[in-house]
Amino acid sequence: MSEDEQTLARVALTWLAEPGTRSVHQLVDDLGPVGALDLLLDGGAPEEALRDGVAARLSGGDARAVAAEAVGRATRLGARVVVPGDDEWPRRVADLRKLRLSGKQRRVDRETAPPLCFWVRGPWPLAEALDRSVAVVGARAASAYGTHVATDLAYGLADRGWTVVSGGAFGIDAAAHRGALAAGGVTVAVLACGIDRPYPMGNAALFDRIADTGLLVSEWLPGAEPLRPRFLIRNRVIAASTLGTVLVEAAARSGATQTTHRALGLGRGAMVVPGPVTSAMSVGAHEMLRENREARLVTGLAHVLEEVGRIGELAPVPRGPDRPTDLLDDEARAIIEAMPRRGTVAVDTLAARAGVGVRTVLRKLSLLEELTLVVRRDDGYALVSMPRSTARGR
Amino acid sequence: MSEDEQTLARVALTWLAEPGTRSVHQLVDDLGPVGALDLLLDGGAPEEALRDGVAARLSGGDARAVAAEAVGRATRLGARVVVPGDDEWPRRVADLRKLRLSGKQRRVDRETAPPLCFWVRGPWPLAEALDRSVAVVGARAASAYGTHVATDLAYGLADRGWTVVSGGAFGIDAAAHRGALAAGGVTVAVLACGIDRPYPMGNAALFDRIADTGLLVSEWLPGAEPLRPRFLIRNRVIAASTLGTVLVEAAARSGATQTTHRALGLGRGAMVVPGPVTSAMSVGAHEMLRENREARLVTGLAHVLEEVGRIGELAPVPRGPDRPTDLLDDEARAIIEAMPRRGTVAVDTLAARAGVGVRTVLRKLSLLEELTLVVRRDDGYALVSMPRSTARGR
CATH class of the missing domain: 1.10.10.10 (Winged helix-like DNA-binding domain superfamily/Winged helix DNA-binding domain)
Structure with missing residues (x-):
C-alpha cells in the first residue's frame, strides 16, 4: 500500500465525515486509513448517523476521486497535505485522544478525535512552527481594549520567538495575527474551511501575509465551506497544537471560551486576560476565571511566558534531549x-x-x-x- | 472593681501601646485590664520595646488621667467607648486571636491582637451595624473606573441592607461610603486616628454625613494622630469586623491589598474586582488574584452577595437565635x-x-x-x- 494511497484515504475520510469523529478515528486505528475508508465505502460504518452521512456524501461523487482532485488543487495553490508520520506532523495533537468530555455536550463538543490530516500553506514546517506556540483567541466583536491587549501580547510572544496561533477571525484573532506579523514573527491561522478560501473574506489581505511568512492550516479539503459547527470542531486543534491558550475578551457564555476549555481539558495552559467589569466583552473571560480554578489570570507577556514555560515542562508530549x-x-x-x-x-x-x-x-x-x-x-x-x-x- | 475602672484601664492601655500588640492583649487575658495596666505602669512589660514605649508615653502624662480626660472629651462630642462585654461589642473581631502570620513580616503585620476598645460616634449600635457588613476598600489614587465600580457596588449592598465598611480615605474608600449613603444605607468608617479629627480633612463633609446616619469608629483615643503605621494596624479591624472584603483597585505591591490578606487569613470572603490590564491601578488587584487561590474574582453585587452569603453561613462566630x-x-x-x-x-x-x-x-x-x-x-x-x-x- 503506497504512502500516497494512505494519504488519499485520510483525505477521503475527512471528506466523508467531519474531522474529530471518534468512530472514524477508531476505525483508522484498527484498520489503517485505507481499510477504514473501504469499510465506510462498503456502508459498514459502525453508527447509523455516520452511515447516513457517508451515503449522502457519496451521492455527490467518488471519495477517492474527490480526494485526488483536492490534492491536485492544493498542489497548484502551493499547499500540501501533512499526515501522521510525516516529519512535519505536529505530534502534540495526538493528546486529543485523551480528551474525553461529558456525554451531555453537543456533538461538536464530544467528538474531539485527533485530526487525520492537515492542509498546510506557507514556508514553515508545521511541527517546527507549532513547537513553541501559544494560542491567542477571543471575541470577534472585540473592544479597542481587547484588540490592543491581543496585539501587544502577540507582538511580545513573536518577538521572543514564540509562534502565535489563532483562528483568523475578526476581532481578537486578527489582532493576534497582526501583532505577531508586526514583530516579524511566525503566526499560524487554523481555519475551519478550505485553505484556498480562508474565511472571513474581509481578512483576505491578512491571510495572504500569513501564508507568506507563517502558515495557513486546515483539516478540511480545499473548497470546504466555513459551516458554523466547523469553528467549534476546529478549536480543539488550536488548543491541542499549542502549549497554552490565552483568552482575550469573550461575551457571556460565548463560544470564544470553548478553546480555553479544550486547553484546560488537555492540561495545556488556559490563560485569561481580565478586563473592566463594566465591559460586556469581558463577562465571558471573568466567568471562565470564576468557574475554572485551573484557568490562570494573566495580565501580560510575563505571565503568559511563566505559564507556558511551566506547561512546556510538564507537557506529556515526547521530548528531545534535555537542553x-x-x-x-x-x-x-x-x-x-x-x-x-x-x-x-x-x-x-x-x-x-x-x-x-x-x-x-x-x-x-x-x-x-x-x-x-x-x-x-x-x-x-x-x-x-x-x-x-x-x-x-x- | 467597677466597670468604669476596667473601661478606663482599656483606654489607658491603648494609649500606652498601639492597638494589636499581642503581649498587651495576653496580659489583659491573664490579669484583666486593670491588672495589665498596673503591671505596665510598674515597668513590668514583658518585652523591652514595650517597656521603653510605655516609659516614653508616661513621661507625657498619667495614664489613668489621660484616659479619663479622653472619655470626657468623647462624651462631649457625642461619642462613646465600647468594650468587650458591652451589648454593642462586635464579637466577630475576637477571631483576630486566631490570626497568626509569618514572623518575617513587619511588626504592624504581625501584631494583630483584637482591639481592647472602640470609640464610636453615630446612631447605630456597633454590633448591629456590623452584623451584616461587607468591606469595600482600595486605592486612594483610584481611577474613574474604580470609583464607579466601588460606588455602584456599595450602593447595591446598602440597598439590600448590608452595611458598607471602609477606611474613610480618598478614592475607593470615599466612593464606597458615598455609594452606601446614596442608597440611604448604613456605612461605617473605621479610622486610624481619633474620631474627633477624622482623616483626611478633605473628607470632612463625608465624615459628618457618616456620623449622622452611620458610624465613625476608631481604636485610638480622641486627639490621636493618623500616623502611617496606624492605617495598617487599623486594617485588621476592617477585615475582622465584616463578612468579607472587596478590593477595588490597588497599585502593585500596595498597602491596599493588606486588608484583603487579613480577610483571607481570617477565613472571611476575600474578593477582588479585576480591571483593565492596561491600568496601573489594577495591577495589585490582579496580583492578589494570581497569588491567592482563595481570593475570589467578583464583577459585581451578585458575586459579592454569593460570597458573603457562603461565608456568613460558614462563619465560626457565635450566633444568636435562628432567623x-x-x-x-x-x-x-x-x-x-x-x-x-x-x-x-x-x-x-x-x-x-x-x-x-x-x-x-x-x-x-x-x-x-x-x-x-x-x-x-x-x-x-x-x-x-x-x-x-x-x-x-x-
Whole structure:
C-alpha cells in the first residue's frame, strides 16, 4: 500500500465525515486509513448517523476521486497535505485522544478525535512552527481594549520567538495575527474551511501575509465551506497544537471560551486576560476565571511566558534531549527566556523584561557566559546560537 | 472593681501601646485590664520595646488621667467607648486571636491582637451595624473606573441592607461610603486616628454625613494622630469586623491589598474586582488574584452577595437565635435578600435582582407570604418588618 494511497484515504475520510469523529478515528486505528475508508465505502460504518452521512456524501461523487482532485488543487495553490508520520506532523495533537468530555455536550463538543490530516500553506514546517506556540483567541466583536491587549501580547510572544496561533477571525484573532506579523514573527491561522478560501473574506489581505511568512492550516479539503459547527470542531486543534491558550475578551457564555476549555481539558495552559467589569466583552473571560480554578489570570507577556514555560515542562508530549537551560534556576531561566532570539539586548532592558533586578541580571549573565549560553557583545548580550534541534527541540 | 475602672484601664492601655500588640492583649487575658495596666505602669512589660514605649508615653502624662480626660472629651462630642462585654461589642473581631502570620513580616503585620476598645460616634449600635457588613476598600489614587465600580457596588449592598465598611480615605474608600449613603444605607468608617479629627480633612463633609446616619469608629483615643503605621494596624479591624472584603483597585505591591490578606487569613470572603490590564491601578488587584487561590474574582453585587452569603453561613462566630429565613431554600433566601429593607419592589425587578426566574419568584413569594415574611401591596411586595434582634440578630 503506497504512502500516497494512505494519504488519499485520510483525505477521503475527512471528506466523508467531519474531522474529530471518534468512530472514524477508531476505525483508522484498527484498520489503517485505507481499510477504514473501504469499510465506510462498503456502508459498514459502525453508527447509523455516520452511515447516513457517508451515503449522502457519496451521492455527490467518488471519495477517492474527490480526494485526488483536492490534492491536485492544493498542489497548484502551493499547499500540501501533512499526515501522521510525516516529519512535519505536529505530534502534540495526538493528546486529543485523551480528551474525553461529558456525554451531555453537543456533538461538536464530544467528538474531539485527533485530526487525520492537515492542509498546510506557507514556508514553515508545521511541527517546527507549532513547537513553541501559544494560542491567542477571543471575541470577534472585540473592544479597542481587547484588540490592543491581543496585539501587544502577540507582538511580545513573536518577538521572543514564540509562534502565535489563532483562528483568523475578526476581532481578537486578527489582532493576534497582526501583532505577531508586526514583530516579524511566525503566526499560524487554523481555519475551519478550505485553505484556498480562508474565511472571513474581509481578512483576505491578512491571510495572504500569513501564508507568506507563517502558515495557513486546515483539516478540511480545499473548497470546504466555513459551516458554523466547523469553528467549534476546529478549536480543539488550536488548543491541542499549542502549549497554552490565552483568552482575550469573550461575551457571556460565548463560544470564544470553548478553546480555553479544550486547553484546560488537555492540561495545556488556559490563560485569561481580565478586563473592566463594566465591559460586556469581558463577562465571558471573568466567568471562565470564576468557574475554572485551573484557568490562570494573566495580565501580560510575563505571565503568559511563566505559564507556558511551566506547561512546556510538564507537557506529556515526547521530548528531545534535555537542553542546557533546563539546568538553570528560575531567575537565570527567566533571563534566558527574556533574551531576543536574534541580536543583542541591553542589561537594563533585559532586567525589565525578565522582571529581575539589574544586579541579579549581571551576576547571572556572567554565569550564563561561563556556560556559553550567552555572549557579551559591545552593545549588550546575545544568545549563543544552538543547533535548532537542541535549542527548540522537545 | 467597677466597670468604669476596667473601661478606663482599656483606654489607658491603648494609649500606652498601639492597638494589636499581642503581649498587651495576653496580659489583659491573664490579669484583666486593670491588672495589665498596673503591671505596665510598674515597668513590668514583658518585652523591652514595650517597656521603653510605655516609659516614653508616661513621661507625657498619667495614664489613668489621660484616659479619663479622653472619655470626657468623647462624651462631649457625642461619642462613646465600647468594650468587650458591652451589648454593642462586635464579637466577630475576637477571631483576630486566631490570626497568626509569618514572623518575617513587619511588626504592624504581625501584631494583630483584637482591639481592647472602640470609640464610636453615630446612631447605630456597633454590633448591629456590623452584623451584616461587607468591606469595600482600595486605592486612594483610584481611577474613574474604580470609583464607579466601588460606588455602584456599595450602593447595591446598602440597598439590600448590608452595611458598607471602609477606611474613610480618598478614592475607593470615599466612593464606597458615598455609594452606601446614596442608597440611604448604613456605612461605617473605621479610622486610624481619633474620631474627633477624622482623616483626611478633605473628607470632612463625608465624615459628618457618616456620623449622622452611620458610624465613625476608631481604636485610638480622641486627639490621636493618623500616623502611617496606624492605617495598617487599623486594617485588621476592617477585615475582622465584616463578612468579607472587596478590593477595588490597588497599585502593585500596595498597602491596599493588606486588608484583603487579613480577610483571607481570617477565613472571611476575600474578593477582588479585576480591571483593565492596561491600568496601573489594577495591577495589585490582579496580583492578589494570581497569588491567592482563595481570593475570589467578583464583577459585581451578585458575586459579592454569593460570597458573603457562603461565608456568613460558614462563619465560626457565635450566633444568636435562628432567623426564620434560615429555613428557606436557596432561591427563597435569594429573593428575601434581594428585597429592599424599606418600601416595595416589583416582581420583575425582584427576579432580576435575585437572579431567579419570574415564575419561580411568584411561586416563592406566595410561600413567603404564607410564612408572613413578605407582604403583598398594591405596587409590589415588601418585607414584613420583624423585631430588629430577630431580623438582623446573629
